[in-house]
Amino acid sequence: MVNDRAGGLRDALSAIEEIDELEIWGRVAAVRGLLIEIAGPVSAMSVGGAVEIAIDRGTVLAEVIGFAGERALAMPFGSLEGVRRGCAARVRSAASGVRPCEAWLGRVVDALGRPVDGKGPLPQGPTLYPFRRDPPPAHSRQRVGGPLDLGVRAINTFLTTCRGQRMGIFAGSGVGKSVLLSMLARHTSADIAVIGLVGERGREVQEFLQDDLGEEGLARSVVVVATSDEPALMRRNAAYLTLALSEFFRDAGASVLTMMDSVTRFAMAQRDIGLAVGEPPTAKGYTPTVFSELPRLLERAGPGTWEGTVTGIFTVLVEGDDHNEPVADAVRGILDGHIVMERAIAERGRYPAINILKSVSRTMPRSCDPAHWPTVVRARQVLATYADMEELIRLGAYRAGSSAEVDEAIRLFPALDAFLAQSKEESTSIGEGYARLTNILSNSSGV
Ligand SMILES: Nc1ncnc2c1ncn2[C@@H]1O[C@H](COP(=O)(O)OP(=O)(O)OP(=O)(O)O)[C@@H](O)[C@H]1O
Numbered sequence: 001m002v003n004d005r006a007g008g009l010r011d012a013l014s015a016i017e018e019i020d021e022l023e024i025w026g027r028v029a030a031v032r033g034l035l036i037e038i039a040g041p042v043s044a045m046s047v048g049g050a051v052e053i054a055i056d057r058g059t060v061l062a063e064v065i066g067f068a069g070e071r072a073l074a075m076p077f078g079s080l081e082g083v084r085r086g087c088a089a090r091v092r093s094a095a096s097g098v099r100p101c102e103a104w105l106g107r108v109v110d111a112l113g114r115p116v117d118g119k120g121p122l123p124q125g126p127t128l129y130p131f132r133r134d135p136p137p138a139h140s141r142q143r144v145g146g147p148l149d150l151g152v153r154a155i156n157t158f159l160t161t162c163r164g165q166r167m168g169i170f171a172g173s174g175v176g177k178s179v180l181l182s183m184l185a186r187h188t189s190a191d192i193a194v195i196g197l198v199g200e201r202g203r204e205v206q207e208f209l210q211d212d213l214g215e216e217g218l219a220r221s222v223v224v225v226a227t228s229d230e231p232a233l234m235r236r237n238a239a240y241l242t243l244a245l246s247e248f249f250r251d252a253g254a255s256v257l258t259m260m261d262s263v264t265r266f267a268m269a270q271r272d273i274g275l276a277v278g279e280p281p282t283a284k285g286y287t288p289t290v291f292s293e294l295p296r297l298l299e300r301a302g303p304g305t306w307e308g309t310v311t312g313i314f315t316v317l318v319e320g321d322d323h324n325e326p327v328a329d330a331v332r333g334i335l336d337g338h339i340v341m342e343r344a345i346a347e348r349g350r351y352p353a354i355n356i357l358k359s360v361s362r363t364m365p366r367s368c369d370p371a372h373w374p375t376v377v378r379a380r381q382v383l384a385t386y387a388d389m390e391e392l393i394r395l396g397a398y399r400a401g402s403s404a405e406v407d408e409a410i411r412l413f414p415a416l417d418a419f420l421a422q423s424k425e426e427s428t429s430i431g432e433g434y435a436r437l438t439n440i441l442s443n444s445s446g447v
């Protein structure tokens, strides 16, 4: 009872804090492309601040993204339809964010945290989690924790990922990124999954939720969705909200698995915003703020200052299978490891199409049980030997018996390849994975 009252009071106080002391209004002076120019009390506005534009049928929410001369430049979170010259623009001073609570689990929200799953209104928690926030200070952060079971053999054994680690999944389009993410969401031993679908095709969202994630996967997840047809600000904000929700569950002491599909679409949204405000395009049309925003976003995943952790898995679309593309390059430099998926492997029907030899987890070998490390090293050696000789073996140019090492690789490869293949429904723990791998290698004598 007393607690209830204290909680109520706290809610009321924080609601009061958010009330603007003064109503400040500007006017829409011009609309150019996606940009709204606002004249008036420009000094009361700041970059990142929200503005509400009154139109005939309601309001359009916009964000200030820059200034030019005596005008503020804003971009809308929705359609610009109905915005006219002279429309009133109210400056909103309250920090923008969400008030999540445990009841958000199992729900699907848009980039501003509004429910989009038709399951009714979302209960609100007491604390405001801002969309944009600095990562915890490096010196007070916990260290990366012990291994996190992700349920996928290839990753658990060869690319062991720790609690609080950040990994990238790099692949061309249609190679199986989204399916792999849904496997991780369903099979991980993390307490909670926060999934950000940033700039996905609308059709794919339902498929992902119903076919890939399923009821049981959704039950302990929150999904943030901004489809490709939504304005750039919404797509960018979906990425921020995904991290804000992860921070909420982390602060509650949970081990959170945060997944974003894809960081490339976040970068593209930031590029669209940058270009609209007049930033110069540099690498492949990406503007400089893309490369300053990426680390600010990705660094928010990781261990907290207390118990909870955010383990981050971010997909990166490598267009034309060019792994040196600027966003891929920048992301690879920020994260603690990368999982490379290859079209050639998918084409021969082995899913998940992970190329173990090109993938790394930077916490290994520390994160690997010392008893299992020799197994991993040997399995990698066998895969490398096979990869070196693959062409010759296929062409029939290799003569059996020329090298004992190659003979062994040829003998073991089918079993290793079958080990790396895993259907969507299957889940294998870290322990089971190593046991199977050890068993495969122990047959190396050929008996
Ligand atoms: N584990 C798997 N088992 C069987 N088939 C799979 C598996 N993973 C992916 N696929 C096949 O690959 C197709 C593409 O997968 P997915 O949609 O995950 O690719 P993507 O990389 O996310 O593509 P995009 O870049 O277009 O988003 C799937 O429709 C499915 O047919």
Ligand SMILES: [Mg+2]
Residues within 6 Å of the ligand: 177, 178, 179, 261
């Ligand atoms: Mg996809």
